[in-house]
Amino acid sequence: MKETFGEYIKSLRTENELTLTQLASKLDLDSANLSKIENNKREFDEKRLELLANVFNLDLAKLRTEFFSDIIAKKIYDNNCDSETLILAEQKVEYLKSKNLTTI
Amino acid sequence: MKETFGEYIKSLRTENELTLTQLASKLDLDSANLSKIENNKREFDEKRLELLANVFNLDLAKLRTEFFSDIIAKKIYDNNCDSETLILAEQKVEYLKSKNLTTI
DNA sequence: GTAATTTTGTCAAAAATTGACAAGTCAAAT
DNA sequence: ATTTGACTTGTCAATTTTTGACAAAATTAC
Numbered sequence A, B: 001m002k003e004t005f006g007e008y009i010k011s012l013r014t015e016n017e018l019t020l021t022q023l024a025s026k027l028d029l030d031s032a033n034l035s036k037i038e039n040n041k042r043e044f045d046e047k048r049l050e051l052l053a054n055v056f057n058l059d060l061a062k063l064r065t066e067f068f069s070d071i072i073a074k075k076i077y078d079n080n081c082d083s084e085t086l087i088l089a090e091q092k093v094e095y096l097k098s099k100n101l102t103t104i
Numbered sequence C: 001g002t003a004a005t006t007t008t009g010t011c012a013a014a015a016a017t018t019g020a021c022a023a024g025t026c027a028a029a030t
Numbered sequence D: 001a002t003t004t005g006a007c008t009t010g011t012c013a014a015t016t017t018t019t020g021a022c023a024a025a026a027t028t029a030c
Helices: A005-015 A020-026 A030-040 A045-057 A060-078 A084-099 B005-015 B019-028 B031-038 B046-056 B060-078 B084-099
Strands: none
Touching: A005 A020, A005 A030, A005 A060, A020 A030, A020 A045, A045 A060, A045 B046, A060 A084, A060 B084, A084 B005, A084 B084, B005 B019, B005 B031, B005 B060, B019 B031, B031 B060, B046 B060, B060 B084
């Protein structure tokens, strides 16, 4: 079972024996805010994904997948969306691709 | 293949032979902005879902599914997320449910 | 033609997010 | 039992994003 993105960062951090302050500084972030991110009280900012990948030598593409799936999961969870939602979403992605639509 | 939420509104509107102005007023919305919504240039606002359901006698739960799947699809499409993203998201939803986590 | 409808552009107001700092808890060390 | 370091929580101004509203252009129907 997949953990949240914040918990993932926390496990990366502790496995590498870094303090919040140390990692926060590498990510150009306040340690208090990093704590909130790790505890699902704030969102990690997309613009720091590359930095995070570099710090822990991670594959950026995989990290992005991890990141966006987290955002989507939270949206579904927070709004009590039913199980059909993701199936429909997948169809709509195909539709958008087929139409080459420019959305907001 | 599933259309976008905006296109769905548009088809509902035209099937019911309403002008933008007419529907916009029922939805407490500016007609120019409704036009943008129908053309995927703005997001429909969640707080108007119930109103929309009432106007066209739709099942609110289904409409919500339609609405949130649209948001998710656009996020995936706009960010060029790979196909794994939704699979991962589903796992994360289960994880959040199992933990009963309170997110942001 | 022109009248109605739809689309597009713009912008201030409102809402949401972020960065930053202060103050708090907790555990370990001395 | 006090200090130190690590982490958490609360708050708030500043930035960023979204929204509502209006004008005006473009399109369609008559």
